[in-house]
Amino acid sequence: MIPRYQTILFGVLLAASVVMGVVLWQLRERAHQRLLRGQDSAPTQAPQVAPAEQATLVVASDADNSLLTQVQTLPLPQDPGSRARVILGKLLDLYAAPDSTHPVPGGAASVAQVFLLPAPELGTTLADSARPPQPNGPQLAVVNLTGAFAASHPSGIEAETLTVLSICATLHANLPRVTQVRFLVDGQSRPTLAGHADLTRTYLTTDAIPTEGVHP
């Protein structure tokens, strides 16, 4: 048998809990409304849309082992690294298209990053390399490709060489300060692209400059 005072005490505590719950809910709602009133959700700045510019793409053709220039208009960011990535993405989109002259699956997503660094002079000594780089000097582009791109790239000397050279030439055509190019795959050095083209060496963009009708 429960004593009467305990029953009354339990009822009072239960009623107090319910009242406190209701009060807390109302306080929460008021705080939420106050936050919403203080937040101005109206747009204060128009979204940035990069202006469309002309970019020169050096497109490979498997049929005659050639590199041909092609001008495309596309929105390009101002940051040189992002700009290089967008341009290479467009080039690889062309290669992934059904009517491509150099079919390579993957598309724009195959270029993870492009880093632009001061280019080391070829044949420099350790003392020379300690000098500060020139502000407008030549640049080394480090192109980081995805592992999926390398894994799905067609195997063959011609196919792999054309991909490498067209990337080098496209970078130089749009960023003339880029004179050297190195390749990474998933951030790591890799011996070859798909079993043939050497990815451990530094490519000179002068080796990949296309001339109409002349093979690389």
Place this chain on the structure above:
Amino acid sequence: MRWTSEALRNRLNRGVLATLLATAATLATAQAPPVPQPPPAPSQPRFLVVLDAAHGGDDPGGHLFDQPEKAFTLALSVRLRSLLGARGIQVLTTRESDVTLDPNRRAGIANHANAQACLSLHATETGSGVHLFASSLPPALPTRFPAWKTAQSAYVTRSLALAGVVNSGLLHAGLTVTLGRTGLPAVDSMTCPAIAVEIAPDRSPGYDPADSFNDPAYQARIAEALAAALLEWKTEARQP
């Protein structure tokens, strides 16, 4: 006893006379004009070709419709070795079976052989005909201790000449040829005139490209053309 001493004196006189005659004969021979001797025949320099069947073992290479690249390159290497042997050309192959060889080992075999031509044999599904590649390294003067990864630099000029001769041979056989330059790890380390030969499908009208790598006639035509070109290269290499 008297007879004995007289006989001894006679013997001594004969000995002195014989010595004088021999000396006179020697002097006469020395003063006579020398008899012209035929000059020694110039020894023919050894002409050796290294055939490097690309890939092998754990590295299958590309896929050629229904066979791995490593099997096709090995078959081509064996066929070409036979044809060159029949033409009196010494051949060294980097592999005779399905074994794994890294690029450094391939270049090491070629460099130890001191060959006059090195062919790296490849195959691909893309393109058509035969692709010839020389190293894209810039030409350099030979040095006593060349860097391993750019050892081909000193031979690039001769490699381009070899590519020209092979190109002529393949065109003469009616094959489609594309010339190019590339960075190929094994070739870049070779200290010999070296080219990469990449066989692509025959895309002639009315011919299924997928049949190219199983067509003995197509393979034989390429191998015969390569053998003829190397024989031409041997002739050119022996000219002063």
